[in-house]
Amino acid sequence: MKTVRPKKNLGQHFLTDLNIAKAIADTVDACPDIPVLEIGPGMGVLTQFLMEKDRLLKAVEIDSESVEWLNSHYPALRENIIGDDFLRMDLSSLFDGRQFVLTGNYPYDISSQIFFKMLDNKELIPCCTGMIQREVAQRIASAPGNKSYGILSVLIQAWYDVEYLFTVNENVFNPPPKVKSAVIRMTRNSTEKLGCDEALFKRIVKTVFGQRRKMLRVSLRQIMGDKAVAQEFWQHECMTRRPEQLSVAEFVELTNLVDAELKSAV
Incomplete structure (x- = not known):
């Protein structure tokens, strides 16, 4: 079988630099002794180094051509190559309910969706590593007060410690993307409960960053609706701030x- 043709509709940019592939594989070592799930292995450039880790490895790939390639070139992994859409998978049954490390060279166009699914399954995923678009990596790792600080920053940092590890140039991919990439690692912090209504927390974060240039007293009106809100509420000191100025706490x-x-409002 010839090499897999990168498919634009799947956002495939195959990594060709083996040194970088090994460096990405080594990021999972921060969370040892548990299985690894690789997303989007393509032709296995990262997979081959993950297989050397002597731990249970599964790989999920939506592209049937890539699945055929992997089955042909990595027969030892054949039973653990899953031809499926990660975003639709039930992760609780993947390793019989065991925790696992999530890693991969993630498709740029769905990386945010992947991380939202990680958050929905955070008790199963104590560590997530991999390569994404540099802009998204910077956003996830950003601190309050920066322009890149946003929804992903707050929601992920509420539950994970984020490390921006290194930048990857465009010329080590086939085809080269139009943007730089970056490798990050997210490791579950000690937070078990946020200390608030977590569904409302998520709703507020998404709502106020939807109008990130406006003060909170303006953007929060979407959530308060037509309720008779006390004037003291709108006079709270935080109401004149913008969302990128607020920490997770x-x-x-x-x-x-x-x-x-x-x-309390009617």
């Missing part, structure tokens, strides 16, 4: 403030 405080007002 301050978003938790804001959520509790909103929650209390929603319950």
